[in-house]
Amino acid sequence: MSNSEIGIRLFLQLAVIIATCRAIGWLGRRFLGQTQVFMEMLAGVLLGPSLLGLVWPEAQAWLFPQQLLVDSDAEIAIAHPNMTILYALAQVGLVLYMFVIGLEFDLRLLRGRARSAGLVSAAGIIVPFAAGAVLLPYLLGRPDFFAGDVRPSVAWLFVGSSISITAFPMLARILYERGIASTPLGTLTLAAGSIDDAIAWCLLALVLALFQRSPEIAMLTVGGGLAYGIAMFTVGRTLLRGFARALEHRGELSMDLFTSVVVVLLTCAWITDAIGIYAVFGAFICGAAMPKGELGELLTHRIEQLTTSLFLPMFFVYSGLNTRIELVNSLELWLVTAVVVSISILGKGIACMLAARLAGETWHHSAIVGTLMNARGLMELILLNIGLERGVITPTFFTIMVLMAVVTTGMASPLYHLLSRGLVLDGARVPGTRKPLMTSLKRAS
Amino acid sequence: MSNSEIGIRLFLQLAVIIATCRAIGWLGRRFLGQTQVFMEMLAGVLLGPSLLGLVWPEAQAWLFPQQLLVDSDAEIAIAHPNMTILYALAQVGLVLYMFVIGLEFDLRLLRGRARSAGLVSAAGIIVPFAAGAVLLPYLLGRPDFFAGDVRPSVAWLFVGSSISITAFPMLARILYERGIASTPLGTLTLAAGSIDDAIAWCLLALVLALFQRSPEIAMLTVGGGLAYGIAMFTVGRTLLRGFARALEHRGELSMDLFTSVVVVLLTCAWITDAIGIYAVFGAFICGAAMPKGELGELLTHRIEQLTTSLFLPMFFVYSGLNTRIELVNSLELWLVTAVVVSISILGKGIACMLAARLAGETWHHSAIVGTLMNARGLMELILLNIGLERGVITPTFFTIMVLMAVVTTGMASPLYHLLSRGLVLDGARVPGTRKPLMTSLKRAS
Numbered sequence: 001m002s003n004s005e006i007g008i009r010l011f012l013q014l015a016v017i018i019a020t021c022r023a024i025g026w027l028g029r030r031f032l033g034q035t036q037v038f039m040e041m042l043a044g045v046l047l048g049p050s051l052l053g054l055v056w057p058e059a060q061a062w063l064f065p066q067q068l069l070v071d072s073d074a075e076i077a078i079a080h081p082n083m084t085i086l087y088a089l090a091q092v093g094l095v096l097y098m099f100v101i102g103l104e105f106d107l108r109l110l111r112g113r114a115r116s117a118g119l120v121s122a123a124g125i126i127v128p129f130a131a132g133a134v135l136l137p138y139l140l141g142r143p144d145f146f147a148g149d150v151r152p153s154v155a156w157l158f159v160g161s162s163i164s165i166t167a168f169p170m171l172a173r174i175l176y177e178r179g180i181a182s183t184p185l186g187t188l189t190l191a192a193g194s195i196d197d198a199i200a201w202c203l204l205a206l207v208l209a210l211f212q213r214s215p216e217i218a219m220l221t222v223g224g225g226l227a228y229g230i231a232m233f234t235v236g237r238t239l240l241r242g243f244a245r246a247l248e249h250r251g252e253l254s255m256d257l258f259t260s261v262v263v264v265l266l267t268c269a270w271i272t273d274a275i276g277i278y279a280v281f282g283a284f285i286c287g288a289a290m291p292k293g294e295l296g297e298l299l300t301h302r303i304e305q306l307t308t309s310l311f312l313p314m315f316f317v318y319s320g321l322n323t324r325i326e327l328v329n330s331l332e333l334w335l336v337t338a339v340v341v342s343i344s345i346l347g348k349g350i351a352c353m354l355a356a357r358l359a360g361e362t363w364h365h366s367a368i369v370g371t372l373m374n375a376r377g378l379m380e381l382i383l384l385n386i387g388l389e390r391g392v393i394t395p396t397f398f399t400i401m402v403l404m405a406v407v408t409t410g411m412a413s414p415l416y417h418l419l420s421r422g423l424v425l426d427g428a429r430v431p432g433t434r435k436p437l438m439t440s441l442k443r444a445s
Numbered sequence: 446m447s448n449s450e451i452g453i454r455l456f457l458q459l460a461v462i463i464a465t466c467r468a469i470g471w472l473g474r475r476f477l478g479q480t481q482v483f484m485e486m487l488a489g490v491l492l493g494p495s496l497l498g499l500v501w502p503e504a505q506a507w508l509f510p511q512q513l514l515v516d517s518d519a520e521i522a523i524a525h526p527n528m529t530i531l532y533a534l535a536q537v538g539l540v541l542y543m544f545v546i547g548l549e550f551d552l553r554l555l556r557g558r559a560r561s562a563g564l565v566s567a568a569g570i571i572v573p574f575a576a577g578a579v580l581l582p583y584l585l586g587r588p589d590f591f592a593g594d595v596r597p598s599v600a601w602l603f604v605g606s607s608i609s610i611t612a613f614p615m616l617a618r619i620l621y622e623r624g625i626a627s628t629p630l631g632t633l634t635l636a637a638g639s640i641d642d643a644i645a646w647c648l649l650a651l652v653l654a655l656f657q658r659s660p661e662i663a664m665l666t667v668g669g670g671l672a673y674g675i676a677m678f679t680v681g682r683t684l685l686r687g688f689a690r691a692l693e694h695r696g697e698l699s700m701d702l703f704t705s706v707v708v709v710l711l712t713c714a715w716i717t718d719a720i721g722i723y724a725v726f727g728a729f730i731c732g733a734a735m736p737k738g739e740l741g742e743l744l745t746h747r748i749e750q751l752t753t754s755l756f757l758p759m760f761f762v763y764s765g766l767n768t769r770i771e772l773v774n775s776l777e778l779w780l781v782t783a784v785v786v787s788i789s790i791l792g793k794g795i796a797c798m799l800a801a802r803l804a805g806e807t808w809h810h811s812a813i814v815g816t817l818m819n820a821r822g823l824m825e826l827i828l829l830n831i832g833l834e835r836g837v838i839t840p841t842f843f844t845i846m847v848l849m850a851v852v853t854t855g856m857a858s859p860l861y862h863l864l865s866r867g868l869v870l871d872g873a874r875v876p877g878t879r880k881p882l883m884t885s886l887k888r889a890s
Contacts, residue, residue, distance in 0.1 A: 004718075004834060006529065007536050011715035011724055014537075019708045026701060036700070071521050078515055081529045084451065088530040089537075091452050092459075096751075255481070256471060259754040263464045270456035273449075279456055305747045306541075309704040389449060 009082050013063060014310070020047060021313040033417050037170050037377055038409045040313060044320030045406065054326075064321055090318045093311025094382065095269045095283040100304050101169050102287020103296040105194055113184070116359035117191035123355035124196040124348055124373055128164035131347030132156055135340065145397035150211065157207040158392055161200045162384065162401055163344045167377025167409060168197040174372065174416060185365050189372050192352070197379065201284070204383055205277040211392055217276065224275035228282065232268070232289040240264070244291040253298045261290075261299060280382055312378075319381045319402070322388055327396040328403070337400045341407050349374030349408070368419050375412035380405040454527050458508060459755070465492060466758040478862050482615050482822055483854045485758060489765030490851065499771075509766055535763045538756025539827065540714045540728040545749050546614050547732020548741040550639055558629070561804035562636035568800030569641040569793055569818055573609035576792030577601055580785065590842035595656070602652040603837055606645045607829065607846055608789045612822025612854060613642040619817060619861060630810050634817050637797070642824065646729070649828055650722040656837055657721060669720035673727070677713070677734040685709070689736040698743045706735075706744060725827055757823075764826045764847070767833055772841040773848070782845045786852050794819030794853070813864050820857035825850040 021043045028039035046052060053060040065080040136156050139145050146155050171193045175181040181190065209221035246257050265286050272282030290296055328337060353370025357363060381402070388398045466488045473484035491497060498505040510525040581601050584590050591600050616638045620626040626635065654666035691702050710731050717727030735741055773782060798815025802808060826847070833843045 003529075003532050006533065007724065008715065008718045010533055010536065011540070011711050011718055015708055015711035015715055018704060018711065022701065022704045022708070070515060070523055076516050076521060078523060079526070081524070081526070084448075084526045085530055085533040087448050088451065088455055088533070091455065092534075092755075095456070253750075255750065255754060256467065258750055259463060259467045262754055263460055263467070266456050266460035266463065270453065270460055273453045273456055279452065302747075302750045305698075305700065305703055306751050309700060309707050310537075 006081050006085070009065075010085060013082060013086065014314075016063060017047070017313050017317050018310065021316060022309075033414050034410065035170060035173070035413050037167070037173075038406075038413065040316045041319075041377070041381065041406055041409060043313075044316030044318075045323050045325075045402065046320070047317050048320035048323055050320070050323055050325040064317070086314050086318060089311050090315035091279065093307055094315055095265065095279050096303050096307040097312055098280045098283040099265050099287040100300050100307070102284040103290055103292075103300055104169070104172065105198075105284075105288045106292060108292075113188050113191050116188055116356070116361070117195065119359045120188065120192035120352050120355045120369060120373070121195035121199070123351045124166065124192060125164050125199050127351035128344075128347040129156070129160035131163055131343045132160035135159060135343055138336075139397070144394055146393055147391050150392060154207055154210045154392065157203055157210070158387055161203045161207065162380065162387075162404075163347050164196060164200045164203075165376045165380045165383060166193045166196045166200070166348075166373050167375045167379050167412075168193045169379075170375055170377045170409070170412070171372045174413065178420065185361070185368065188356070188359075188361070189369050192369070193373060196373070200383075201281060204386070205281060207392065208277055208386065208390060211390060221276040225272070225277045225281070228268075228271060228275070228277075229285055232285050236286075237289045237291075240289055241291050244293065244295045247295050247298070253295075253302065258299075258302065278386055315378075316381070319385050322385065322395065323399050323402045324395055325399060325403075327399050333396070333400070337403050340400055341404045344404050344408055345374060364419065368416060371412055371415045371419060375409045376405045377409045380409075451526050451530070454510075455530060458527060458531065459759075461508060462492070462758050462762050463755065466761060467754075478859050479855065480615060480618070480858050482612070482618075483851075483858065485761045486764075486823070486826065486851055486854060488758075489761030489763075490768050490770075490847065491765070492762050493765035493768055495765070495768055495770040509762070531759050531763060534756050535760035536724065538752055539760055540710065540724050541748050541752040542757055543725045543728040544710050544732040545745050545752070547729040548735055548737075548745055549614070549617065550643075550729075550733045551737060553737075558633050558636050561633055561801070561806070562640065564804045565633065565637035565797050565800045565814060565818070566640035566644070568796045569611065569637060570609050570644050572796035573789075573792040574601070574605035576608055576788045577604035580604060580788055583781075584842070589839055591838055592836050595837060599652055599655045599837065602648055602655070603832055606648045606652065607825065607832075607849075608792050609641060609645045609648075610821045610825045610828060611638045611641045611645070611793075611818050612820040612824050612857075613638045614824075615820055615822040615854070615857070616817045619858065623865065630806070630813065633801070633804075633806070634814050637814070638818060641818070645828075646726060649831070650726060652837065653722055653831065653835060656835060662721065666721040670717070670722045670726070673713075673716060673720070673722075674730055677730050681731075682734045682736075685734055686736050689738065689740045692740050692743070698740075698747065703744075703747065723831055760823075761826070764830050767830065767840065768844050768847045769840055770844060770848075772844050778841070778845070782848050785845055786849045789849050789853055790819060809864065813861065816857055816860045816864060820854045821850045822854045825854075 021040045024043040024046070025036040025039035028034035028042070029036060047060075047063070049060065052063075064086075065082060067077040068080045069075075069077050133156060136152065136159060139159065140152060140155055172181070172190060175186045175190060180186040205225050206222065209218045209225065211218075243257060243261060247253060250257065265283060268282040268286040269279035270282075272285075273279040290299070328334060349370045351370075352373040353366045356366035356369040361369065384393070384398055384401050384405070387393045388395065393401070466485045469488040469491070470481040470484040473479035473487070474481060492505075492508070494505065497508075509531075510527060512522040513525045514520075514522050578601060581597065581604060584604065585597060585600055617626070617635060620631045620635060625631040650670050651667065654663045654670065657663040657666055688702060688706060692698060695702065710728060713727040713731040714724035715727075717730075718724040735744070773779060794815045796815075797818040798811045801811035801814040806814065829838070829843055829846050829850070832838045833840065838846070
């Protein structure tokens with residue numbers, strides 16, 4: 001297959017995927033009150049074998065060619081080059097995106113709200129792991145959910161982290177968009193969401209480490225991951241401040257400065273990928289360790305739009321290709337799915353709502369906190385895809401968990417609208433103006 | 446080979462390539478008065494077999510793995526997935542970059558300078574083709590420069606366009622950087638450069654069309670290319686104005702708007718790729734047909750930095766891998782190279798200088814015009830790589846032409862410095878202030 005043929009298909013693939021994701025997103029935002037990110041999750045599933053593959057298999061096979069026969073005699077088939085390219089574009093996109101998310105991550109949000117945020121985020125971790133423990137005996141008893149050699153502790157960590165993931169970027173977008181990010185309710189949710197996200201990711205890193213083939217590699221992964229995290233928030237942070245000083249000195253984000261940041265980011269992605277805790281962690285921590293302020297804003301501005309528009313849809317479709325709803329092919333499996341969804345909502349959404357109430361919020365505010373904490377979004381898909389790629393979970397369980405992610409993410413935005421409408425009627429408890437505080441909310445639009 | 450292995454290598458490759466290009470660029474700008482784009486051309490050659498492959502073959506083979514054995518019994522090897530990915534990243538980068546170049550292309554530059562610009566640009570096309578005709582009998586007489594089945598007319602068009610290419614973006618950068626873009630000298634050079642570039646690209650499209658296997662395909666390519674160009678500058682232009690109106694209406698470049706532009710761009714890239722005149726043309730014409738003004742500036746701002754910093758270096762290294770100086774392995778071939786370089790300088794640089802003098806410019810100004818028109822830069826590499834990929838030229842002739850591009854591009858910036866220093870001494874003929882007029886000159890820095 002020549003480079004020229006690969007190139008021709010590439011541009012059409014990109015155009016079709018991006019146009020579809022954007023169009024479906026527009027419809028969902030316009031008519032269903034949904035977020036772009038949820039609609040792109042859905043678009044990924046729809047473009048996969050679960051819908052497009054059923055109704056128009058030829059188009060699906062053309063758009064996502066699964067295999068290329070390099071020798072028909074020897075029956076040797078390889079991954080199609082165009083799929084490898086989509087995978088790479090998705091990876092580069094995720095790394096850039098997680099870096100931007102890291103840039104926005106700011107523990108200063110905690111100030112003054114430490115107690116209630118601590119309570120909500122603790123509930124958002126402990127209860128999901130308890131819920132995971134309840135589900136575990138059944139899940140492990142089935143032959144078709146986990147890899148045969150997976151230890152119960154690893155499976156538990158995986159299920160627990162999956163339930164406790166919060167779509168932090170999505171939560172932040174909704175709060176900023178509605179202009180309530182800086183209200184007590186907004187900061188509480190932002191703080192609790194960011195803590196939960198960070199903890200769930202650390203636990204997933206631990207899962208991946210524990211699932212390594214040999215104890216030596218697991219040691220390297222855990223030790224390397226810890227060393228990387230500590231290094232980035234100590235020496236790394238000090239060194240990265242040099243970028244902020246250079247920006248101050250030059251007065252603009254020059255190409256040299258920008259490229260240096262990109263090289264640091266790619267190196268972080270490579271290090272964490274190589275030690276086995278995945279490039280997305282490295283990118284997120286790199287972003288979180290960067291000095292806040294003007295540098296972060298300029299970097300976000302230069303990276304975000306092209307990344308979100310051009311590269312991120314590749315991840316959603318790649319994930320959608322792995323989602324095969326036809327695997328959930330029995331009443332029992334659909335019941336399992338319903339139970340998983342319910343326990344996930346109880347374990348995360350309801351648990352966080354009750355914790356917020358316990359911390360002194362009104363029922364109305366608590367319900368909003370629970371609703372937003374319950375959305376899992378893109379973060380959950382990243383986690384599930386890593387689990388599938390590493391062979392921790394099977395395609396069947398992957399699909400069930402994707403359905404859980406889709407349902408819990410999809411209910412967040414409409415439920416939030418419903419709840420905040422109630423608040424407006426209450427008069428005194430309007431959580432803030434409805435006009436955006438920040439003008440740069442491009443991702444959610 | 447698993448996706449995970451591909452991902453690990455990808456991030457390290459990207460980090461090493463980008464860091465090397467930036468570091469070599471910095472050295473060249475700091476100590477040699479060179480431009481970043483020239484130094485990246487050079488970095489591409491140095492990372493290829495011509496230097497890194499000689500001094501540290503293991504590193505070269507790791508960084509750019511050429512083949513992957515999928516079956517050792519049947520001895521079946523495929524292109525290494527990571528090289529396919531670099532190729533795809535380079536293509537996406539080129540399309541985005543050429544789109545930005547197209548956005549900057551503005552025929553309004555011609556106003557009031559039509560006669561002299563016409564004279565300079567005509568000289569910059571006619572003389573190179575005459576020079577090509579002089580070289581042609583020798584070049585075609587050799588068995589190792591052109592494909593066996595290439596017609597003399599096609600070979601002539603290829604050599605002529607190669608000599609007449611102007612690095613329009615580089616020329617524009619130098620003029621803006623020195624603050625002389627809006628002086629009579631600046632507008633003359635910009636106008637002549639942009640006309641020459643457009644004509645040379647059209648001619649190359651014709652070469653590619655004529656080199657198609659069958660007359661039917663050639664007809665499709667020529668007809669399709671013409672139809673595409675005409676459609677874009679008539680119906681397309683009118684439709685694209687809708688984007689500018691949407692921007693005016695909304696007051697900001699929303700994600701929906703930005704993504705729609707990206708989809709149009711990718712579709713243009715795909716159409717021109719599919720009809721055989723390459724995605725870079727489609728992208729350039731798409732950019733040129735976009736409405737000028739705020740929309741163009743915002744798009745440039747959102748696309749340029751990430752593209753130039755992250756993706757464009759992939760093209761330079763990809764081109765550098767094809768450049769194999771060891772193929773120029775005889776005194777005769779080195780003599781041929783020297784002759785090709787000299788004739789290219791005479792046919793383009795000197796010809797444009799004389800034309801500018803004829804149009805009434807001083808010798809000093811004329812020398813500057815000639816120097817800038819003579820730089821071929823990235824544009825020449827795109828053209829050569831297309832010729833090589835299409836099998837019009839051999840790797841040997843490709844390498845000779847790359848050497849020509851490197852020499853003529855490399856001499857432009859130092860020569861310009863020398864000439865403009867002379868102008869400062871002349872006092873009255875200072876071509877403008879030395880401070881940048883525009884602040885957004887990131888690409889050249």
